[in-house]
Amino acid sequence: MSAVAAQYDALQALGVEVFSVSVDSHFVHKIWNDEELSKMVDGGVRFHMLSDQAGNIGRAYGVYDDQQGIEMRGRFIIDPDGVVQAMEVMTPPVGRKLAETVRQVQAFQHVRATGGKEATPAGWEPGKPTLKPGPDLVGKVWKVWNPSME
Amino acid sequence: MVARVGQKAPDFAAPAYYRGGFTNVKLSDYAGKWVMLCFYPGDFTFV
Numbered sequence: 001m002s003a004v005a006a007q008y009d010a011l012q013a014l015g016v017e018v019f020s021v022s023v024d025s026h027f028v029h030k031i032w033n034d035e036e037l038s039k040m041v042d043g044g045v046r047f048h049m050l051s052d053q054a055g056n057i058g059r060a061y062g063v064y065d066d067q068q069g070i071e072m073r074g075r076f077i078i079d080p081d082g083v084v085q086a087m088e089v090m091t092p093p094v095g096r097k098l099a100e101t102v103r104q105v106q107a108f109q110h111v112r113a114t115g116g117k118e119a120t121p122a123g124w125e126p127g128k129p130t131l132k133p134g135p136d137l138v139g140k141v142w143k144v145w146n147p148s149m150e
Numbered sequence: 151m152v153a154r155v156g157q158k159a160p161d162f163a164a165p166a167y168y169r170g171g172f173t174n175v176k177l178s179d180y181a182g183k184w185v186m187l188c189f190y191p192g193d194f195t196f197v
Contacts, residue, residue, distance in 0.1 A: 001190055015183065015184055016183075016184045016186050017180050017184065017186070018186050018188065019166075019177075019185065019186070019188070020189075020190065021164070021187060021188065022189065022190050022193060023192065024193040025165075026165045026172055027167075028193050029166075029193060030170075030172075033167065047168075048175050049166055049167045050165070050175055051164055051166065052164055058189060060151075060160035061187070061189065062152040072191070073189060073190055073191070074187075074189040075187070075188050075189075076153065076159065076185075077185075078177075078186075080181070080183055082159050082161075082178070083156065083158055083159065084154065084155050084157060084159045085155060085156075086155060092191040092195070092197065093197060095197045096188075105184060105186070
């Protein structure tokens with residue numbers, strides 16, 4: 001979670017509200033922040049750390065493991081209309097790469113800003129060419145994009 | 151209904167720790183904003 005805290009400024013700059021969720025109480029969140037996370041990231045955790053002790057939120061998002069009573073590493077990007085645009089769910093031993101979340105948010109924000117008229121090809125980052133789906137592009141993507149541009 | 155891409159995110163309310171205090175968070179209060187929701191196995195785990 002310290003990795004998310006370290007990317008908080010980048011996410012804030014994109015207007016993204018961050019919520020972390022685990023089955024721990026909010027009291028334990030406080031102690032974890034005070035005792036450990038604040039020593040790993042300047043200023044500690046500055047986003048809301050939610051407590052889901054009954055696992056109800058985790059069940060609603062399909063990440064609650066009732067055998068172990070814990071939640072998997074699930075990351076969801078929700079747009080301003082409240083629609084889930086992206087999800088990534090991993091088992092506990094492998095951590096996330098937050099830079100990829102930032103990239104996906106930038107891409108979804110770009111698509112939204114164009115009213116869905118543009119799509120972003122694989123590996124797209126701001127400044128790179130987008131695709132403009134339409135009859136002219138069918139079978140002709142090769143003219144405007146290929147994997148070496150990723 | 152379990153969360154799916156392209157579908158409305160399930161709403162929820164939960165107690166939270168936030169910048170030294172305790173508060174409540176309701177997802178639907180953040181309509182109009184981009185939200186990143188990050189689940190993890192537990193506090194004081196190693197990854």
